[in-house]
Amino acid sequence: MEALNEQTKSKIEGYLNNSPVVLFMKGTPDFPMCGFSAKAVSILKDLNIPFEGVNVLEDREIREGIKVYGNWPTIPQLYVKKELVGGSDIMTEMFRSGELSQLLS
Amino acid sequence: MTLDQIRQRILDTYSSAHVEVGDMTGTGDHIQVLVVSDHFSGQNRIQRQRMVHNIFQEELKSGEIHALTIRAITTQEK
Numbered sequence: 001m002e003a004l005n006e007q008t009k010s011k012i013e014g015y016l017n018n019s020p021v022v023l024f025m026k027g028t029p030d031f032p033m034c035g036f037s038a039k040a041v042s043i044l045k046d047l048n049i050p051f052e053g054v055n056v057l058e059d060r061e062i063r064e065g066i067k068v069y070g071n072w073p074t075i076p077q078l079y080v081k082k083e084l085v086g087g088s089d090i091m092t093e094m095f096r097s098g099e100l101s102q103l104l105s
Numbered sequence: 106m107t108l109d110q111i112r113q114r115i116l117d118t119y120s121s122a123h124v125e126v127g128d129m130t131g132t133g134d135h136i137q138v139l140v141v142s143d144h145f146s147g148q149n150r151i152q153r154q155r156m157v158h159n160i161f162q163e164e165l166k167s168g169e170i171h172a173l174t175i176r177a178i179t180t181q182e183k
Contacts (some may be wrong), residue, residue, distance in 0.1 A: 036172060071155065072155075072158070073158050073162070073165040073166065074158075074165065074172065074173065084151065085151075086150055086151055086154065087154070088174075089154065089174050089175055089176070090150045090151070090154065093150065094150075
């Protein structure tokens with residue numbers, strides 16, 4: 001796994017420090033640009049959870065850097081209190097089981 | 106990479122697993138896999154998905170596989 005440069009790392013950590021719930025996604029919460037990102041957004045909206053959406057399509061460094069940062073190869077990625085929860089599969093499973101609303105309450 | 110190759114790659118790593126592979130979009134790059142293996146017991150969701158991601162590290166990086174939807178469960182959870 002390649003190293004993450006300090007600048008990208010601190011940019012990512014800036015987002016994580018600013019909001020308890022951060023979704024790194026393709027597109028924006030109002031206009032997701034990928035089906036998986038759209039699914040992740042719809043789950044958070046269903047649960048009425050305020051979150052910060054970070055559009056990785058607008059920032060190439062974050063787009064690649066977030067994969068290294070959390071050792072996770074795909075986008076979207078949900079972070080809660082600076083911890084990686086997972087991508088849209090894990091979000092879907094946890095939404096169905098009720099674990100996600102518990103985690104976010 | 107064909108669906109058979111994907112299936113075989115998983116079996117190369119987890120030989121006793123039950124594996125099902127699907128193409129979600131018909132484009133060969135949005136892949137869905139079900140892997141049933143007791144190698145997953147004691148691993149949380151993140152760890153289980155990483156175990157499967159790792160098998161396709163190169164393809165996920167190159168974009169040959171754009172999306173990999175994973176269900177990773179143990180035989181007891183089936």
